[in-house]
Amino acid sequence: DIQMTQSPSSLSASVGARVTITCRASQSIRNYLIWYQQKPGKAPKVLIFPPSSLQSGVPSRFSGSGSGTDFSLTISSLQPEDSAIYYCQQSSITSFTFGQGTKLEI
Amino acid sequence: QITLKESGPTLVKPTQTLTLTCTFSGFSLSTSGVAVGWIRQPPGKALEWLVLIHWNDDKHYSPSLKSRLTITKDTSKNQVVVTMTNMDPVDTATYYCARRPYDPSGSYFFDYWGQGTLVTVSS
Numbered sequence: 001d002i003q004m005t006q007s008p009s010s011l012s013a014s015v016g017a018r019v020t021i022t023c024r025a026s027q028s029i030r031n032y033l034i035w036y037q038q039k040p041g042k043a044p045k046v047l048i049f050p051p052s053s054l055q056s057g058v059p060s061r062f063s064g065s066g067s068g069t070d071f072s073l074t075i076s077s078l079q080p081e082d083s084a085i086y087y088c089q090q091s092s093i094t095s096f097t098f099g100q101g102t103k104l105e106i
Numbered sequence: 107q108i109t110l111k112e113s114g115p116t117l118v119k120p121t122q123t124l125t126l127t128c129t130f131s132g133f134s135l136s137t138s139g140v141a142v143g144w145i146r147q148p149p150g151k152a153l154e155w156l157v158l159i160h161w162n163d164d165k166h167y168s169p170s171l172k173s174r175l176t177i178t179k180d181t182s183k184n185q186v187v188v189t190m191t192n193m194d195p196v197d198t199a200t201y202y203c204a205r206r207p208y209d210p211s212g213s214y215f216f217d218y219w220g221q222g223t224l225v226t227v228s229s
Contacts, residue, residue, distance in 0.1 A: 001170075096214055101153075
């Protein structure tokens with residue numbers, strides 16, 4: 001299995017700040033990296049899908065980058081509603097794995 | 107409008123078999139490239155992908171759970187059914203079904219999710 005490691009595990013930032021969450025794969029996954037946002041008690045919501053495309057309806061302050069083993073999710077100007085847990089997921093091989101999540105507090 | 111909804115027991119005993127049904131609307135599982143998957147999340151923990159079934163009946167299983175899982179689809183009923191044998195308390199989790207859309211790049215991601223159903227394994 002490909003292991004996905006996110007960092008940091010949690011972070012706190014202020015409204016308007018720029019934050020970056022990283023995700024590292026244990027082997028190259030080319031650009032097959034997806035980012036989700038999950039709020040308490042809710043199902044995950046896809047934010048970014050390959051190759052760093054923004055899902056319809058997702059604010060443009062969210063962006064993704066990276067290829068190979070190192071990826072990042074950037075939120076350019078934090079809003080209160082961005083408080084959530086963020087997960088990365090790889091789909092390079094048909095054994096899809098998620099990162100352990102990054103809890104973002106505003 | 108695309109919706110998915112999971113149904114099944116909320117409580118199962120250890121060693122029992124869990125059967126969950128995903129009933130969906132707004133898309134067809136006979137459309138080329140579309141798939142439906144199951145993902146679970148133990149309380150307070152991360153997401154774990156379990157299994158996926160494609161429009162053409164191809165199936166992909168998590169290697170760690172492959173021996174315990176079976177997935178089937180009923181296209182006429184817009185349903186996907188997953189069974190997991192030999193349930194254990196560590197299998198306590200919210201189980202989600204989700205749609206994988208057709209993606210020209212060949213990636214697998216889930217764009218629509220059910221609300222999830224919490225399954226507790228306890229005697």
